[in-house]
Amino acid sequence: MKQKKDLWRNFLRRPESLTLVALLGLLVFNLFFTKGFFTIQIRDGHLYGSLIDIVKRGVPLMITVMGLTMVIATGGTDISVGSIAAIAGVVTATLIGGDFAFETGAVTASRVPIGIAVAAGLLVAAVIGLWNGFLVERIGIPPLIATLMMQVAGRGIAELIASGKILTIYYKPFYYIGSGWFLGLPVSIFLVAVLGILIWLLLRKTAYGLYLTAIGLNKTATAFSGIKTRAVVWSAFVFSALMAGMAGIVTASEIRAADPVNLGLYLELDAILACNLGGNSMKGGRCNLAGSIIGAVLVQTLTTTIFSKGVPSETILVYKAIVVILVGMIQVTNWDLVLKRRGKKREAV
Numbered sequence: 001m002k003q004k005k006d007l008w009r010n011f012l013r014r015p016e017s018l019t020l021v022a023l024l025g026l027l028v029f030n031l032f033f034t035k036g037f038f039t040i041q042i043r044d045g046h047l048y049g050s051l052i053d054i055v056k057r058g059v060p061l062m063i064t065v066m067g068l069t070m071v072i073a074t075g076g077t078d079i080s081v082g083s084i085a086a087i088a089g090v091v092t093a094t095l096i097g098g099d100f101a102f103e104t105g106a107v108t109a110s111r112v113p114i115g116i117a118v119a120a121g122l123l124v125a126a127v128i129g130l131w132n133g134f135l136v137e138r139i140g141i142p143p144l145i146a147t148l149m150m151q152v153a154g155r156g157i158a159e160l161i162a163s164g165k166i167l168t169i170y171y172k173p174f175y176y177i178g179s180g181w182f183l184g185l186p187v188s189i190f191l192v193a194v195l196g197i198l199i200w201l202l203l204r205k206t207a208y209g210l211y212l213t214a215i216g217l218n219k220t221a222t223a224f225s226g227i228k229t230r231a232v233v234w235s236a237f238v239f240s241a242l243m244a245g246m247a248g249i250v251t252a253s254e255i256r257a258a259d260p261v262n263l264g265l266y267l268e269l270d271a272i273l274a275c276n277l278g279g280n281s282m283k284g285g286r287c288n289l290a291g292s293i294i295g296a297v298l299v300q301t302l303t304t305t306i307f308s309k310g311v312p313s314e315t316i317l318v319y320k321a322i323v324v325i326l327v328g329m330i331q332v333t334n335w336d337l338v339l340k341r342r343g344k345k346r347e348a349v
Contacts (some may be wrong), residue, residue, distance in 0.1 A: 109136075271296075302319070
């Protein structure tokens with residue numbers, strides 16, 4: 001009995017435990033109140049269903065939080081990820097041929113090989129990450145302000161590249177990234193798995209993850225210990241931009257178009273919410289990759305649930321705002337102190 005109680009306490013102490021409980025609670029709600037939510041069908045050798053849609057549509061968010069988690073761990077933030085996603089998607093679409101005239105039903109050629117187009121989109125994203133890191137570490141601008149400038153300017157840059165148009169992509173091989181299937185599952189899910197494993201190995205099997213959390217806890221002391229804090233923070237912004245760029249490319253592949261205005265819109269809000277739900281404090285000092293991914297799945301599940309219940313789409317931000325408030329209250333509350341006070345009151349009675 002005592003071992004079970006200790007196991008339960010250890011589980012609750014983990015930063016992502018409440019997020020996992022909330023996700024399970026939301027799934028149970030859908031089990032009873034959303035008809036066919038857990039139904040999975042096989043069509044043309046592929047799996048279809050609400051659960052598959054949640055994971056598939058949550059892929060861009062899951063990829064984004066992998067990089068944003070690193071920045072938040074240092075005590076910073078990056079609200080330019082949505083604009084970076086738009087720029088990367090537009091650059092890739094332009095190189096493939098987003099302005100081709102639709103004549104024969106499908107374009108059988110691309111201006112450049114897909115690999116080069118995707119690499120170019122990621123390269124541009126990395127350069128933007130370098131710029132954000134430069135503003136923060138060299139110029140000394142707070143991360144919120146530095147990335148806010150790129151959030152605003154990035155949309156304009158994306159529109160300039162696209163000449164103010166929505167670039168429709170007709171090259172079918174490009175669709176495979178965001179809409180392809182492998183072993184009955186979306187290809188994008190395997191992309192998340194590969195990226196997640198690689199980043200987990202980087203954070204847990206090298207000293208890099210320790211450097212990130214150390215900087216978030218006390219940057220000055222970390223610098224005095226001999227760690228090049230400037231380079232670590234700079235690299236975190238580059239990783240964040242790279243993951244945002246990949247998310248933009250996946251989105252462009254899935255919707256078969258690159259919209260400079262709407263691609264990645266509000267992505268930064270969902271990503272920050274997911275990271276906080278996963279137990280990553282905005283004050284820094286925590287680098288919980290698994291928690292961030294669980295938080296991303298929770299956010300996407302919440303969005304899907306709202307849509308399935310017929311709630312107007314314009315009210316989604318209101319529900320997400322309520323979640324943000326609840327998360328903030330939970331994070332700032334010293335629950336150990338609250339429980340001790342309750343225990344003392346019971347003893348007094």
